[in-house]
Amino acid sequence: MSENLITPENLVYQKTEAMTDRILHYCPGCGHGTAHRILAEVIEEMGIQEQTIGVAPVGCSVLAYYYFNVDMQEAAHGRAPAVATGIKRVFPDKYVFTYQGDGDLAAIGTAETIHAINRGENILIVFINNGIYGMTGGQMAPTTLQGMKSSTSPFGRDTKTMGSPLKITELIAQLPGAYFVTRQAVHKPANVRKAKKAIKKAMEYQKLNKGTCFVEIVSNCPSNWKMTPVQSNKWMEENMFPFYPLGDIKVPEDK
Amino acid sequence: MTEEIIIAGFGGQGVLSMGQILCYSGVMQEKEVSWMPSYGPEMRGGTANCTAIISDDQISSPVLNTFDTAIVLNQPSMDKFEDAVKPGGLLIYESNGMIRKPKRKDINICVINAYDESVKMNNTKVFNMIVIGGFLKIKPIIDMENVIKGLQKVLPERYHHLIPLNEDAIRKGMEIITVEHQLN
Amino acid sequence: MKELRLMKGNEALAEAAIRAGADAYFGYPITPQSEVIEYLMANKPEDRTGMVVLQAESEIAAINMVYGAAGCGKKAMTSSSSPGMSLKQEGISYIAGAELPCLLVNVVRGGPGLGTIQPSQSDYFQSVKGGGHGDYKLIVLAPATVQESVDYVKLGFELAFKYRNPVMIQSDGIIGQMMEKVELFEQMPRVEPDYDWATLGKKKDQPSTFITSLQLQAEEQEKVNLRLQAKYREIEKNEVLFEEINCDDAEYLFTAFGSCARITRKAMEMARAKGIKVGLLRPQTLYPFPTEAFSKIADKVKGILCVEMNAGQMIEDVRLSVNGKTRVEHFGRFGGMIPNPDEILNALEQKIIGG
Ligand SMILES: Cc1ncc(C[n+]2csc(CCOP(=O)(O)OP(=O)(O)O)c2C)c(N)n1
Ligand code: SF4
Ligand SMILES: [Mg+2]
Numbered sequence: 017m018s019e020n021l022i023t024p025e026n027l028v029y030q031k032t033e034a035m036t037d038r039i040l041h042y043c044p045g046c047g048h049g050t051a052h053r054i055l056a057e058v059i060e061e062m063g064i065q066e067q068t069i070g071v072a073p074v075g076c077s078v079l080a081y082y083y084f085n086v087d088m089q090e091a092a093h094g095r096a097p098a099v100a101t102g103i104k105r106v107f108p109d110k111y112v113f114t115y116q117g118d119g120d121l122a123a124i125g126t127a128e129t130i131h132a133i134n135r136g137e138n139i140l141i142v143f144i145n146n147g148i149y150g151m152t153g154g155q156m157a158p159t160t161l162q163g164m165k166s167s168t169s170p171f172g173r174d175t176k177t178m179g180s181p182l183k184i185t186e187l188i189a190q191l192p193g194a195y196f197v198t199r200q201a202v203h204k205p206a207n208v209r210k211a212k213k214a215i216k217k218a219m220e221y222q223k224l225n226k227g228t229c230f231v232e233i234v235s236n237c238p239s240n241w242k243m244t245p246v247q248s249n250k251w252m253e254e255n256m257f258p259f260y261p262l263g264d265i266k267v268p269e270d271k
Numbered sequence: 272m273t274e275e276i277i278i279a280g281f282g283g284q285g286v287l288s289m290g291q292i293l294c295y296s297g298v299m300q301e302k303e304v305s306w307m308p309s310y311g312p313e314m315r316g317g318t319a320n321c322t323a324i325i326s327d328d329q330i331s332s333p334v335l336n337t338f339d340t341a342i343v344l345n346q347p348s349m350d351k352f353e354d355a356v357k358p359g360g361l362l363i364y365e366s367n368g369m370i371r372k373p374k375r376k377d378i379n380i381c382v383i384n385a386y387d388e389s390v391k392m393n394n395t396k397v398f399n400m401i402v403i404g405g406f407l408k409i410k411p412i413i414d415m416e417n418v419i420k421g422l423q424k425v426l427p428e429r430y431h432h433l434i435p436l437n438e439d440a441i442r443k444g445m446e447i448i449t450v451e452h453q454l455n
Numbered sequence: 456m457k458e459l460r461l462m463k464g465n466e467a468l469a470e471a472a473i474r475a476g477a478d479a480y481f482g483y484p485i486t487p488q489s490e491v492i493e494y495l496m497a498n499k500p501e502d503r504t505g506m507v508v509l510q511a512e513s514e515i516a517a518i519n520m521v522y523g524a525a526g527c528g529k530k531a532m533t534s535s536s537s538p539g540m541s542l543k544q545e546g547i548s549y550i551a552g553a554e555l556p557c558l559l560v561n562v563v564r565g566g567p568g569l570g571t572i573q574p575s576q577s578d579y580f581q582s583v584k585g586g587g588h589g590d591y592k593l594i595v596l597a598p599a600t601v602q603e604s605v606d607y608v609k610l611g612f613e614l615a616f617k618y619r620n621p622v623m624i625q626s627d628g629i630i631g632q633m634m635e636k637v638e639l640f641e642q643m644p645r646v647e648p649d650y651d652w653a654t655l656g657k658k659k660d661q662p663s664t665f666i667t668s669l670q671l672q673a674e675e676q677e678k679v680n681l682r683l684q685a686k687y688r689e690i691e692k693n694e695v696l697f698e699e700i701n702c703d704d705a706e707y708l709f710t711a712f713g714s715c716a717r718i719t720r721k722a723m724e725m726a727r728a729k730g731i732k733v734g735l736l737r738p739q740t741l742y743p744f745p746t747e748a749f750s751k752i753a754d755k756v757k758g759i760l761c762v763e764m765n766a767g768q769m770i771e772d773v774r775l776s777v778n779g780k781t782r783v784e785h786f787g788r789f790g791g792m793i794p795n796p797d798e799i800l801n802a803l804e805q806k807i808i809g810g
Contacts, residue, residue, distance in 0.1 A: 074569065078569070090569070092538070092569075093513075093538070094513060119484075123483075123512040123513065124483065124512055124513035124514075124515075125513075126512060149484055152484045152485065152486055152489055153486070153489065155484040155489060155492075155493070155510070156510055158512065167489070167493045167496075168484065168489075168492055168493055168496045168510050169496060170493075170496055170497045177501075177509075178509075178510065291461075291634065294461060294634060295461055298459075298461050298636060303635075303636070304461065304634075304635060304636065305633055305634065305635045306461075306633060306634040306635070307629065307632065307633040307634075308632055308633075310486070310487055310572070310628070310632050330635070330717075331717050331718070331720040331721040331724065332717045332718040332720070332721040332796060333629060333633045333635070333714070333717065334629060334714075334718065334793050335795075336795040336797070424461070
């Protein structure tokens with residue numbers, strides 16, 4: 017009986033071609049997996065798997081090149097936008113993306129981020145903001161909220177000595193090189209659909225050579241926030257979204 | 272006396288703290304000790320292990336390939352460390368979820384069902400203390416009073432009211448551990 | 456009052472930094488040394504001694520913060536692991552060039568590249584032979600125990616200020632992550648700097664002070680280089696540290712540093728049990744290197760096995776010291792693999808005794 021159910025007519029969901037069969041190493045309930053999937057789906061739907069080159073960061077998604085079924089390069093910590101610049105400059109017709117965490121993009125790689133966008137590199141930057149250093153075990157990130165505890169701010173982030181959470185997305189939106197800048201989430205079906213649409217738009221703009229597209233995804237880190245996946249999503253809605261409100265931050269004027 | 276121990280299981284089973292408690296207790300008994308964890312991403316939801324060495328003499332290498340005692344708390348750990356027990360050594364395993372029994376005939380093997388016992392005690396957090404009790408029954412290398420002193424050192428002050436519960440768990444472990452295979 | 460504790464190497468080192476009266480720590484997380492900054496953040500050195508602890512946005516930023524603080528005559532330090540240490544090299548070269556005192560800690564992991572997070576000694580060349588650009592030297596201390604990690608923090612700051620030179624503690628994932636007994640020294644006071652070379656604010660009627668590593672004239676730069684070289688010769692004369700175990704009657708010799716020396720010591724014990732007369736010479740300072748000790752012992756042993764968690768780096772210094780007087784062979788595991796005593800003993804028998 018159950019065997020008969022698995023037939024082509026009954027197919028409602030299929031893993032995208034643009035992801036490999038490797039088992040994801042992410043913790044249960046982590047947003048990285050979903051973010052990978054929608055980006056891969058866009059690549060598949062646009063039929064650009066062969067023309068896409070991705071850059072993986074250092075962070076929990078350091079092994080992203082195992083999962084995306086496209087050519088990828090692994091960058092040193094924070095240097096992904098520079099590596100992507102190199103790729104795009106020699107392959108202007110390829111679709112180039114970076115996939116970076118908040119530590120990678122907004123701390124050690126701030127200079128690379130700002131300068132790549134300031135040059136208006138025609139690349140897509142996918143920015144996973146989980147407010148923490150996931151990979152190294154929960155240290156404070158530039159995006160860690162005020163008062164939020166981490167292993168290097170065990171009494172909560174004290175903005176007097178540790179700086180304020182960095183709204184890097186609003187900041188880079190000021191740069192003339194930034195063409196489309198948006199902030200999304202992937203914790204609920206409706207958000208997943210919206211985030212995917214944003215990524216698709218960004219990839220389409222890349223064809224027009226208009227400048228850098230930047231999609232932030234506010235995400236969770238159940239392991240280092242020390243919460244269950246469900247709790248972490250609730251906490252994210254209650255605490256992250258007020259400070260990092262979802263929605264478009266800079267949309268193209270010429271259309 | 273030198274006792275070289277590997278403790279291995281899932282992250283979250285208290286593997287690392289078991290090794291620390293044994294080492295703190297060893298310090299209380301004026302032994303030389305060393306504790307070395309596996310570290311890094313393999314800890315993420317996966318297996319964790321630590322090497323604990325307790326000795327009367329200065330300890331040279333803190334990392335080892337063979338052990339006097341292996342305490343294994345899940346199947347992957349059994350698969351990995353059964354062969355690392357020195358001939359004549361001791362293997363203690365936790366029976367819950369263990370699909371394959373140990374095969375070695377040249378070592379002593381003991382089994383403990385600490386998980387069920389911790390459920391009976393209404394506190395699965397004492398799971399690892401039950402296992403420690405089992406180990407200390409078979410190899411009484413540290414006195415109970417020093418284990419308690421060790422616990423006082425490891426646990427933050429606000430948890431000190433839990434020490435009697437942990438002591439009960441250790442005694443429980445001493446009661447329930449059984450010998451599955453004994454040399455000569 | 457001295458205090459006995461059971462501590463992780465990284466945490467003990469952090470506690471020692473507070474107790475040594477350090478003024479500032481700047482760092483960026485990286486495995487396997489993140490416990491240093493985590494411990495510092497949790498233990499509020501700001502309240503205890505007024506020590507500043509700051510998480511920088513990168514290792515590049517961190518080392519340049521050290522430069523700034525050290526230029527003010529403060530006891531400043533940073534710690535990292537291999538990939539992060541590579542990023543700091545530019546800054547370290549500037550610090551060495553400007554002759555600033557500071558303490559660097561490298562908890563080495565496997566490489567090259569992102570490598571592994573497991574313990575390794577593959578940064579010996581980087582630490583001992585220069586790492587960054589220009590003709591400079593770091594004083595390099597290699598702890599083999601948690602106790603030495605603590606003691607070398609104090610010693611490291613002393614040497615850094617004595618010679619106005621950066622000092623590196625080169626440990627590794629084993630020493631950083633393991634716990635053992637450690638005796639902590641008493642809290643030392645932080646001192647208000649009063650050095651004529653430091654930028655403390657211009658004094659009235661005196662020329663201003665500046666910290667730089669730049670010379671416009673080659674003649675001037677050569678003078679700086681000569682002064683640095685003279686300083687290095689002093690360091691080589693005064694600061695060599697090493698440990699000899701069972702060397703008096705040794706027919707063969709093991710040499711190894713740091714955590715690897717402990718594993719090698721176990722191999723030595725096994726060899727002795729088999730009747731093989733082998734000793735162990737453990738350099739504690741990698742620069743200055745115990746050249747004379749090796750030269751002396753080379754006169755009486757039939758061969759030296761250099762055991763390292765790398766593909767053969769310290770062996771170059773051993774061979775230079777021995778200068779052909781006896782054979783020197785290498786045994787190593789790398790990439791984060793740790794040699795075991797059996798294979799070390801086997802290598803001694805194959806490469807030195809049998810070879
Ligand atoms: C030069 C250098 N410094 C430090 C590290 C250690 N490191 C690895 S990932 C990481 C932070 C990752 O955080 P984030 O970018 O937010 O990604 P997440 O894991 O949260 O997805 C750090 C500090 C490194 N690999 N290289
Ligand atoms: S540590 Fe956090 S960010 Fe990394 S995979 Fe786990 S949940 Fe995701
Ligand atoms: Mg992050």
